[in-house]
Amino acid sequence: MKNTTLRLLALAVFCLVLASVQAATPKKLLVVTVTKGFRHSSIPTAEKVLADIAKTSGAFTVDYARTDQEIAEKMTPEALKQYDGAIFANTTGDLPLPDKQAFIDWVKSGKGFVGMHSASDTFHGFPAYVEMLGGEFQTHHAQVRVDCRNHDPKHPATRDLGAAFTVFDEIYLQKSFDRDQVHVLLALDAHPNEKTPGFYPIAWCKDFGNGRVFYTALGHREDMWDTDTPEKFKRENSKEIAAAYQKHILGGIQWALGLEKGDGKPQSK
Ligand SMILES: [Zn+2]
Secondary structure, eight states: OOHHHHHHHHHHHHHHHHHHHHHHHHEEEEEOBBSOOOOOTTTTHHHHHHHHHHHHSSSEEEEEESSSHHHHOOSSHHHHOOSSSEEESSSSBOOOOOHHHHHHHEEEHHOEEEEEGGGGBEEEEEEHHHHHHOOOOEEEEOOOOEEEEESSSTTTTTTTTTTTEEEOOOOEEEEEEOOGGEEEEEEEEOOOOTTTTEEEEEEEEETTTTEEEEEEEOOSSHHHEEEEEEETOOOOOOOOHHHHHHHHHHHHHHHHTTOOOOOOOOTTO
């Protein structure tokens, strides 16, 4: 073989190896479950399910910040450099981040931020967080069955949910929400409890600087998260609903990590 052919061959092999190494290197996510307000009983379930979908998908690995001590160690600006994104799974209240603004800037620099349910009941007094998330928990009433209308059936977070995702959960009413600032994924066409017509956002995403934010208000109940809820929890959501919720959050996580393409621009623009 000619020298040039050999070189080209070597280059091709090198590229293949590089591509396989990149494909085999999962993203690294920090799952935060510390609470300073209400603590959901579904948190251990959420932690387990996130580990399960990380493993099954092979797309990412999870590390946890479950205590103030772990937040202090794993969420300094320096320590955050090792992660590709963070998940706030049913966090509440003012979390003791070593540097709150540095965390927001870290997401903005090109990381993924994912929030479930009471992630919007977190950092009420920190406008930069509310602005990043795109909404803020206001209140909720009794748990109820609702039809979440799918506003983007092509998005990785909602492509498996059909035209409407019917769930039984604690449904949040949000404030500090501006439809022109987010890409709506799921929303109700009526008040969850009173059923008066209106627009009630459930899940959305947004580009945030070079980063991406995905939020779903669903995830209060164990059987929302888990296909194998223990008998002691009365099952209101079928295993199929829980499986669909897992696809919803997996798609959202993959989108936030830049692993899957999807629109993050407000529909109104
Ligand atoms: Zn809740």
